[in-house]
Amino acid sequence: MADIQYLKDFSQQIRRDILRMVHAVQSGHPGGSLGCNEFLTVLYQEIMNYSTDFKMDGHDEDLFFLSNGHITPAYYSILARSGFFPVSELSSFRKLNTRLQGHPTTHDHLPGIRIASGSLGQGMSVAVGAALAKKLNNDSKLVYSLHGDGELQEGQIWEAAMFAAAKKVDNYIATVDYNKKQIDGATDDVVALGDLRAKFEAFGFIVIDIFKGNDIESIINGMNEAKSQTGKGKPVCVLLHTEMGNGVDFMMHTHAWHGKPPGDAQLASGLAQNPETLGDY
Numbered sequence: 001m002a003d004i005q006y007l008k009d010f011s012q013q014i015r016r017d018i019l020r021m022v023h024a025v026q027s028g029h030p031g032g033s034l035g036c037n038e039f040l041t042v043l044y045q046e047i048m049n050y051s052t053d054f055k056m057d058g059h060d061e062d063l064f065f066l067s068n069g070h071i072t073p074a075y076y077s078i079l080a081r082s083g084f085f086p087v088s089e090l091s092s093f094r095k096l097n098t099r100l101q102g103h104p105t106t107h108d109h110l111p112g113i114r115i116a117s118g119s120l121g122q123g124m125s126v127a128v129g130a131a132l133a134k135k136l137n138n139d140s141k142l143v144y145s146l147h148g149d150g151e152l153q154e155g156q157i158w159e160a161a162m163f164a165a166a167k168k169v170d171n172y173i174a175t176v177d178y179n180k181k182q183i184d185g186a187t188d189d190v191v192a193l194g195d196l197r198a199k200f201e202a203f204g205f206i207v208i209d210i211f212k213g214n215d216i217e218s219i220i221n222g223m224n225e226a227k228s229q230t231g232k233g234k235p236v237c238v239l240l241h242t243e244m245g246n247g248v249d250f251m252m253h254t255h256a257w258h259g260k261p262p263g264d265a266q267l268a269s270g271l272a273q274n275p276e277t278l279g280d281y
Helices: 004-025 030-047 069-081 087-092 123-136 155-166 187-191 196-202 216-228 264-273
Strands: 063-066 143-148 172-177 206-210 236-240
Touching (some): 004 069, 030 069, 030 172, 030 216, 123 155, 123 172, 155 172
């Protein structure tokens, strides 16, 4: 049974890491990172079966691909605090000649990172390929990916979705961070996405909504439901209804903090709302 309080404490510490990392270099993407924090916490601390003895092929373990690669503040923090590399390395975020660049890269062989991402729209293609490879290798583990909802405006996503359903890639769970915001404003104002459930179902996916996408227990229940739907001849899509900037009051309910760092006073306010739980880096 999941230790809900531990997961809440863990995600609260991740929020602190995100704020401090982006503030330190006055660069990065706090909004989406905060919005996906609880999901990534549950995925790495509760749902996935993986080894921190990192091997690129990922044989006999669950794999995760971050398609919306700009949310590295959350991703790096999760990886470090899950044991992939030292937590102290978070202080090197976005600095020259370090492994923790603004978008994930593979040339420095950072444990936990299997693809360079951030050129939006590409992650589903890679994840589907990895899932097919597992099938060919008789590997029973699952493949997960995370996508921004604004990212779904990229055509390659729908090509990959069509392929996944046509080839019955049923060991794959794609999650959409459905916060209805992107860097230029509301998704409805930029390029409206329409009915995402109907679209993914029409493309041949089993679709699950997690309407409380920043609630630990709801995410656990929803992701376990998603896992239960694998192996049924269809890929699975989770629509994760989140709030951009969640957990920091002045960053919520707006797209303004998609790629904007907090100032000194704002950092102090955000940290005061999220007291230290597992130790700062």
